[in-house]
Amino acid sequence: MTPEFDAVIVGAGFGGMGAAIALQEMGYSRLSILDREDDLGGTWHVNHYPGLAVDIASVTYSYSFAPNPNWTRLFAPGAELKRYAEHIADTYDLRHAMRFGVLVERAEWDDDAQFWRVTTADGEEITGRFLVTATGFLSQPHTPDFPGIDSFTGAVLHTTRWDDAHDVSGERVAVIGTGATAVQLIPEIAERAEALTVFQRTPIWVVPKIDFPIPPVVRRLFARVPATQKAARKVNDALLEALMIVGVLHFRQAKPMNKAAALLAKAHLRLSVRDRATRRALTPDYDFGCKRPTFSNKYFRAFNRRNTRLETSPIERFDADGIVTVDGRHTPIDTLVLATGFNLWDVNFPALQIIGREGRDLGAFWRDNRFQAYEGITVPRFPNLLSLNSPYSYSGLSYFTTIESQMGHMRRLLGELQRRDAVSFEVTEEANDAFLTEVTERLGDSVFYRGQCSTARSYYFNQHGEAALLRPTSTTASFRAASTFPLSDYEFRTPATV
Incomplete structure (x- = not known):
């Protein structure tokens, strides 16, 4: 049995597009990118309220492999992020794979056929060898039920x-x-x-x-000499690393x-x-850092x-x-x-029902046990699932750091899948447990557990009282892990073993 697509990607924001780019690089061309909204861009399409701007300097808030020399301000307005998303979709020829106005409600692993069956709200079934969830951290708005x-x-x-x-x-x-x-x-x-x-x-x-217009002469310099923009990015990265990694995670x-x-x-x-x-x-x-600060x-x-x-x-x-x-x-x-924020832990992880091997429901598993994902991307008993923006995945620098780290993990994992001529991968329980133990121990030094956070009402904390969102390592360490994790942490099924 052959699935309709190599991969079904849920979400047409920067996470979904990053995953699609990585899959294309690995030779997977039959992609289906589904989004419930009417256009691409994720949060930068949905949000367009007055004053909207990125809250991380623009030189950092972009793919490192696709820098944008045309930001007009150090903290770019939201409309420019939307245009950047459109540029990425066009540059990497992703639009043809996108479908909008499609609400994905359910995905179930077919262990006999070794692929995912994805069901939309209108009853359509779509099959894909891989399932990539890229619905973002902040995709499910929270509206309090105020009396009256x-x-x-x-x-x-x-x-x-x-x-x-x-x-x-x-x-x-x-x-x-x-x-x-x-x-x-x-x-x-x-x-x-x-x-x-x-x-x-x-x-x-x-x-x-510290915000200001980026002069046209500087934008021209960034375009003509990309190394200058790369240097500016490194300086800003270092400042963010000190603020988030040292001040928050090493409290x-x-x-x-x-x-x-x-x-x-x-x-x-x-x-x-x-x-x-x-x-x-x-x-x-x-304490500073218990709840995300802003500028x-x-x-x-x-x-x-x-x-x-x-x-x-x-x-x-x-x-x-x-x-x-x-x-x-x-x-x-x-x-x-x-302006009541988002519901991360009750409905967002995951944003759809995902049923893995032996009938395991991912949302119920996380809520009944602990939120967990090996290297922030895979979960035992969920073969061929790449769950972006999962627990313990977010790097302190920016959303793009997280995306690119996960793209690196995908390349290494899928490269080994191809080398073995395997049909599916699945992280082992032992590797997942060891990773969960490691990040839990590392977070013990963070402001979340060493500081005074009881009154913060922070979305960093889930219903178990765990700060299960941020990855407690440096950005360099997260990229290193994405390219060097032990391949023995995964089990691969070949056609002979199916």
Whole structure:
């Protein structure tokens, strides 16, 4: 029995495209890239709210093998990331393999046929030798079920479903959430709205954003002499490595660096916000790094505006024209903006039902046991599954570091599959257990376990209380592991053994 495709890839963002590029390099040309949205780009297609920009310097936030010399700012606006995604799809001839508006609901391994059967919401079945899940970390929006929200008669906007035609000028607006998305959005709304109330549950660490336009002469230099952009990338990588890897993952050994980052953020807050009570409310009571910090020069200053108010009293309920907090205060609003983040651990890992060998349900296995994936990409009893953006996969530098590390793992693994003329691969239980033990021990030195994170309400922590998202190694180490992991950690089935 021959499957329809070499691989079915779920997700047409940068992760899915990276996987497709790696598969093409290995000679797999029959690809099907499925996405529930109406175009490619993943989060950079879905998100287009005012103020959207990358929160990692542009010289780092791209594939290292496909640098973009045309970023207009050090922190590129979201529209440029969308254009970069389109450029990648065209450069590597991926569009012909893409189908949009396709919601994948289920995938099941057929052990007799040795391929995956993928089922869409409309009942279509697609078969592929390999299954690649590339749905990203932040793909399942979280919308709290506030009492009475259905009775609210005003407009409701979620940051992942922004209505570009909606003008908040002259309106009374409420923003719920103060995460990285809200930090970008709130200053934009504050400039237009008649009144803005920001409902905060947990404050966020914010440090100054050193952002500026990249002069045309520099962009031309990057295009003509790529080594110059590569050098700029290395400098930025080193700074991020120090911040994330040392200050967060090696908190026990480098606690002073972590404290210095917190002091920088507090100084930024003090210099930006005039009102003392507002400053206190905006100051986190958890250690720097427990929750993803962000960069902004405008967020704190928005609270100096007469039309902007910070509300920290919990929401009790909605009524037809506003929000009532537990202290009895009623805030009338015309438009509600939900910047309430994403649901990683309940519905995102994985974002579809995946049934492996012997009927094992991946989502149920993770939730009933521990979230785990060997080298952040494969799981025992799930042959020929490449689960990108899985537990313990995210590298501290950027999403692209994670993608490229996993692309390297794919090349090594599939190269061995081809050398053996095998039909399937599966990581062993022993290798998976050893990797889980190793990353668990390494995380023991991180801010997540050595710091004070109990009040952070961070998406880094799953329902088991484990910080099972970040890979606790340096970026160099993650790339080295992707190209040197023991091939004996996998079992390969040949046609003779099927």
